[in-house]
Amino acid sequence: MKFNLSQWKRNVHNDQTVIEHLGELRKHLIYSLIGIAVCFIAALVLVTHIYRWLTLPLRGVKLVLLGPGDVIHVYFMVAGVVALTVALPFLLLQLWLFIKPALSPHERKTALGLLPFASIMFLVGTSFAYFVIFPILLKFLIQLASGNFQMLITADNYFSFMVNLLLPFGLIFEMPVVVMFLTQIGILTPQKLRQTRKYAYMGMIVLASIISPPEIVSHLSVDVPMMILYEISVVISRTSYRRREKRRAQEALRFNDTPSSTTRGSRM
Template identity: 65%
Template structure:
């Protein structure tokens, strides 16, 4: 009997997963088709950091591959909130009531912080790295950049920064669940700074300006995360006190009503 119930439960989960995947795929394909109609405009926008240099392709079919790659990443970025909502709907039955509410409220913040991270890296970090590498290469080489290499390099820079900017949102979520505290983050600060400096030195060119352009935003994000955790913890404590006061008031009223009924 238990095995039959377990099998039925798994079938329901798989059916729900299939439903969410199909809906997400339809949304992605729709956004992909829409992005293809604007792919030339998107291409010109993404190639602004390289100035007037025209990118090279190594074969006639490469243009299709490049346009599809641009449209694909554009579609993924546009549909990210919807995809996160579908993920929330799939995970909803497994979450507690307060966890559902927290996760749903964070979906817009996840999207906003990701966009801010991508825009920051596109406007500041990516041009600095690109200028440095092209200047370095032009000293001894003829610089010919293919579209494939350019956009792959761009994705490798923009995507990590989009994810790094999710740090405050992740900290907020973990603090609301009681996993993280401001004190713990404060205690890990020196180790976090060391890790940030190491990461910045690895992913940026060997010059102080490039290191600072990567390390300073990450340090600021960590400090913002501590502040967010502190604010979130205070909000949790305030809601807990309100619940306790409400419960105490209800119990007092029940006792008073019980005494009047006895009289």
Template identity: 45%
Template structure:
């Protein structure tokens, strides 16, 4: 009895140590991400000026005068640009840190497969930026200006208001484009599977439609032009999750056949 109680105490201590080690490791990864975020913001401050000049030379703002309505508008604008530029570095680095955190629990082949998600995260984020800037934002901008013209309003825009509107469209859509990577990664580490995703399909559709209506002008066409690609992205995510899951099942079956259950 005495030996059993001692072994139980040791197992509890080992479990507590393992838990604290995981928390410490997670804390270290989060600190790394915050450091890269700060460095990305600093770099973004240097790149904000050429990025601002480029956007001001493009439609629909090309030739339109924007006004500073506050002494802080210029500084706030630099910070907004710096944040978007920093996300280009933070998102793939955050995926890499997440991979490094769960790496000990993965088999060697799963580690290599999960590592490929890091560059894919950057590609999808850039794809989301392109889609939101060249498709969704002009549609949203034209809708709002048409309403102002219909009401006979003189259009005078503050630079902060314009770019806040721009980034409120760009950032959410760009982050939603990471959905396939997130689902594939969670499938790779065996948290999600395609069966569960198919059961969640109706709820997922509802959430995506609601998000689409929140970041677009209040008209049916605009909502559908955003919601439909989001739903397609979800279905692509389910398909890719199925690909990962079937490979896992095949590897597990081969493992059991070779070494037993």
């Protein structure tokens, strides 16, 4: 069996590259955990004020705890969700720094420019769910149970219900940002969005029927914003696609002009 020196060098180089990538991943994970930990500690310090603010939709109704240890679980849940929300811009920055070497210069610039909008849209989505959707759902469910049941709302169930509603809306509101980035890098086109519109609408109707009460006002309050976001995404994709095609045409024009100018210079 012969020893192939060139193959051995390539294997060593590849191993070093993998090790370097793992080291970068480890570094950004550590930074992310530190950022989350700092926000978590700050949220724990302010957890009483945060708790009072998040229970405003109850309008004075006291939540119930089933045991002494539940208060720790509830406070940690509240502080954890708030910490992730506050630390989101920093987490997105760490993600961008990790994938930056794999992106082209234009993709790096595009992704970096979209980071603030991603954080803002997540905050807008969770705020919309908290101030509009959540009170409607909560009022409907309490009225539904009032005829036959005496409802005692536990703090654990209340905040679990809130988190399961707010986080999906925060992710749904990221749709325009994701569409803009995928269009800029050539993965998505407005034609594809238009072609899949009817399937997207059907999925939105199914999703709205799952997370909203079975009455028309609550159903529309969930379904209509998602449809509006989809149409906004189509417009954003169309604009981004035109800019991308214009930029590619300018780059092709510059590339075609370069050899001709070089040829003219050599003739002179």
